[in-house]
Amino acid sequence: MGWQPGDDGWRPRPGWLGVLWIAVVALALAGCGKGQAKGQEASTAGLPVYKASVQKFKYSGMPTSIKSGESIITLTNRESGEITHEFVLLALPSGKSANDIAADAKKKGDKAEEDFLSFGEVADVNTGSTHAGVFSLPPGTYALACFEKGKIGGGEGPVHATIGMVHQFTVT
Numbered sequence: 001m002g003w004q005p006g007d008d009g010w011r012p013r014p015g016w017l018g019v020l021w022i023a024v025v026a027l028a029l030a031g032c033g034k035g036q037a038k039g040q041e042a043s044t045a046g047l048p049v050y051k052a053s054v055q056k057f058k059y060s061g062m063p064t065s066i067k068s069g070e071s072i073i074t075l076t077n078r079e080s081g082e083i084t085h086e087f088v089l090l091a092l093p094s095g096k097s098a099n100d101i102a103a104d105a106k107k108k109g110d111k112a113e114e115d116f117l118s119f120g121e122v123a124d125v126n127t128g129s130t131h132a133g134v135f136s137l138p139p140g141t142y143a144l145a146c147f148e149k150g151k152i153g154g155g156e157g158p159v160h161a162t163i164g165m166v167h168q169f170t171v172t
């Protein structure tokens, strides 16, 4: 009988597999920790995760540039009092900026949302909670905007997009 491919191939022993597995898990954990510390991209099932949050009616944590394709964007509401926020992910036509969304919302209130092409939203995020959405974005210019009108402590005020809750970013 002649030599067959694979006859004398190295086979990992169970002990080795255990060690390799622990190394892989340790690397994955180290990677996650790093991402969270910087407030940047982590990874869930191979998809990039962008962690936006809102405090004092300002978005933070969302990069100004992300890669095209599928990604997960989360929104954490970090206000000190009870209030509902959201983000609607709107495509900006050429030459327009997030300021144009704010200006439109000043004129039309929450109806301004209908003047822009929506790629989806993460809605009804109450104080202390985090919601996630999966978005599939082609290259272009976009903005997150909040069209909620609630005030901390109750009642209604101006649409949040008009008082700072817009965040522009590009997808490349």
Ligand SMILES: [Cu+2]
Pocket: 084, 085, 086, 146, 147, 148, 160, 165
């Ligand atoms: Cu809001």
